Amino acid sequence: MNVAEPGIVIEDLRKSFEGFNAVRGVDISVPQGAFLVLVGPSGCGKTTMLRMLAGLEQPTGGQIRFGDRTVATATGGSIAPGRRDAGLVFQSYALWPHMTVQANIEWPLKVAKQPSGRRKARVREVLELLGIAQLASRYPGEISGGQQQRVAIGRMIAPAPSVLLFDEPLSNLDAKLRVETRSELVRIHRATGATSVYVTHDQVEAMTMATHVALMRDGVVEQFGSPDDLLSDPASSFVATFIGTPPANVIPAVVSGGVARSGGKAIASLPPSVPTGPIDLMYRAESLRLAPGPAEGVLAAEFAESTPLAGRFLVSASVGGKRLSVIADDHPRVLAGDRIWIGFPGQPDGLFDSATGAKVLLEWAAGSPL
Numbered sequence: 001m002n003v004a005e006p007g008i009v010i011e012d013l014r015k016s017f018e019g020f021n022a023v024r025g026v027d028i029s030v031p032q033g034a035f036l037v038l039v040g041p042s043g044c045g046k047t048t049m050l051r052m053l054a055g056l057e058q059p060t061g062g063q064i065r066f067g068d069r070t071v072a073t074a075t076g077g078s079i080a081p082g083r084r085d086a087g088l089v090f091q092s093y094a095l096w097p098h099m100t101v102q103a104n105i106e107w108p109l110k111v112a113k114q115p116s117g118r119r120k121a122r123v124r125e126v127l128e129l130l131g132i133a134q135l136a137s138r139y140p141g142e143i144s145g146g147q148q149q150r151v152a153i154g155r156m157i158a159p160a161p162s163v164l165l166f167d168e169p170l171s172n173l174d175a176k177l178r179v180e181t182r183s184e185l186v187r188i189h190r191a192t193g194a195t196s197v198y199v200t201h202d203q204v205e206a207m208t209m210a211t212h213v214a215l216m217r218d219g220v221v222e223q224f225g226s227p228d229d230l231l232s233d234p235a236s237s238f239v240a241t242f243i244g245t246p247p248a249n250v251i252p253a254v255v256s257g258g259v260a261r262s263g264g265k266a267i268a269s270l271p272p273s274v275p276t277g278p279i280d281l282m283y284r285a286e287s288l289r290l291a292p293g294p295a296e297g298v299l300a301a302e303f304a305e306s307t308p309l310a311g312r313f314l315v316s317a318s319v320g321g322k323r324l325s326v327i328a329d330d331h332p333r334v335l336a337g338d339r340i341w342i343g344f345p346g347q348p349d350g351l352f353d354s355a356t357g358a359k360v361l362l363e364w365a366a367g368s369p370l
C-alpha cells in the first residue's frame, strides 16, 4: 500500500506514567495525505498517542517520524512542539476571547513573524476555505459553538502545517452539527493536503472520516486498516463488537461433533477443523432474523426495543443476558420484556477464540458461503 511518500511513521511507541503503561508498543505507518483515526474506548491511550505526536508528551520508548524527519524518540533529540510543522485542535476551542475571528486566525502567523501583507492574504484564504468570511470581525462570544470550532481549525491550518492533529474536536457539538462538521472537516483536510490524525471514541466518526483506522485497546492497536477492513474482516471479537452500525453480535457457544450449541440448543454447524469446546460465534445483525416460534436454529430472546432504520427495524433483544441486534422487516408487536424468537443461519459470519477473542481461521468445505 505504501508506495506513496510516508506521512507519519510510528515505531514501537510506548509511554508509561509512573509505572503505568498507557501506550504499550504501537506501530502504525500512513502515507502523506492520509486521514488516520485513533479510536477506542475511554482510557485506551488515544490522547496519550496524540500528545506524543504533538510533542506535549515525551515517549518512553520507540519513535515518531513525520515524512523523513524524526520528531520524537525515547532517547532524547525530540523536536519541540512548535517546530514539528504540526497543528493541534482540542475539544475545547480555546480561542482568544478579546480578539476577533480574523485576529485569532492571524495570531499564529504573527507569532511566526510573517510580514503583514502575507498574513492578511493567508487569513482571507483560510476564512474562504472554512466558509466563515462573514464572521471575520466578530468576537468568539458572538458566534456559535460550531463556528468557534471552525475558527479554531482555521487558526490551526493558517500556518499550513503538514500534519493536523485533532483531539475529539466535535464532541462539544450537538448531534446534527456533528454530522455536518464531519464531512466539512474531511473536505478541509483534503484541501490542505496535510496528513491528519484524529482521536475519537466514536466509531461512526472513525468509519465515516478515516482513510486508515487504528482501533486501540489497553494501550495497543487491536486492528489497523481501512474502515472496510475492520468492518468486513474484524481481527477479534472486540473489533467486531466495537465497529459497525449496529456492531456485530458475538455469542458464546460450545462445539461438539461439528455442532455449535448456545444455551444447549444447536444453532450452527461448523467444519470439523473447529475443536471441541467453547467458542464465540459472530453474526451480523442482517444475518439474524425474527422467527415465529421455537424451531431448529432458533433461540428464545427477551425483547428490549425496536428502532426504525431506513425502512426496516433494528430490533434489540437479549439471549441468556447477552444483547443481540437483528435487522427485521417488521416490528415484533410485543412489549419490552416479552418473549420473541431469533433465528440463526446455519453458519456464523465469523468465529473467535473464547479465551483470547482472536479470530479463528476457518477452512470451510469448497462452495460454502464463508
Ligand SMILES: Nc1ncnc2c1ncn2[C@@H]1O[C@H](COP(=O)(O)OP(=O)(O)OP(=O)(O)O)[C@@H](O)[C@H]1O
Pocket (backbone or CB within 6 Å): 017, 020, 021, 022, 040, 041, 042, 043, 044, 045, 046, 047, 048, 049, 201
Ligand atoms: N499524566 C498522566 N499520569 C498518569 N496516568 C495518565 C496520564 N495521562 C494518561 N494517563 C492514563 O493513561 C491511560 C490512557 O489515557 P488516555 O487519556 O490516553 O486515554 P484515552 O483513550 O484518550 O481516553 P479518553 O477517551 O477517556 O480521553 C489512562 O488509564 C489514563 O488514566
